[in-house]
Amino acid sequence: MSALTDGLKKIPFGLVAVGVVGYFGYEYYQFTYSAESDFNVKKAQIETTKQEIEKAKAKAKDAENFRQSLESRKAQLSEMNKKLTEMKAGMSETVDNAEFMNTVLTEAKKVGLNVISFDRSGSKKQDFYTEHTYNLNFRGVYVQLLVLFERLASVQRVIRVDNFKLKPIAASSSRYVELEGIVEVKTYNYELSAADLLGKTPPPQAPAVPAPKPGGSS
Secondary structure (H helix, E strand, O other), X not given: OHHHHHXXXXXXXXXXXXXXXXXXXXXXXXXXXXXXXXXXXHHHHHHHHHHHHHHHHHHHHHHHHHHHXXXXXXXXXXXXXXXXXXXXXHOOOOOOHHHHHHHHHHXXXXXXXXXXXXXXXXXXXXXXXXXXXXXXXXXXXXXXXHHHHHHHHOOOOOEEEEEEEEEEOXXXXXXXXXXXXXXXXXXXXXXXXXXXXXXXXXXXXXXXXXXXXXXXXX
């Protein structure tokens, strides 16, 4: 027993303790700071996965923004197509000058407006339509002018009234003040686009094959 005690006394426990602490300290350092340790490998994998998730989220957000932008663009194109269809419905491909002038003069006569002159002043071509302007010089009371505008608005063809120039030619004390003036009356015709022309072009016909002569070869 004394020999065991003497043996134990000879063991440098302090040095052993330092060695053990150093060993575990080294292992802890390797586990914590070494790039090759399982801990840091897993940590790096987690960080990489996080980055990939963030990239995926960013891509999903970009895709959603693109989808919303595309939907908005589709809605705008649909609205433009609707307006174009409505415009085409109210405008023919040509304007019959005599017919249009007769329509306006007839409506003016119905409301009792005295037309002094009604002349075409010019045309202006736009992207999808041509604007035709006429000058209507008249005499009458204001109510007659308003009724004429209402009647023109109900005509199937698109008509716009613009640039009023009015002046009274009777005493302001009168019950109905007679006016003399000039207004621009505009109408429009639809200009055919390349797509419209393509739709109107008949498909090419196959060349006719001559019938074989009876009793002989060609």
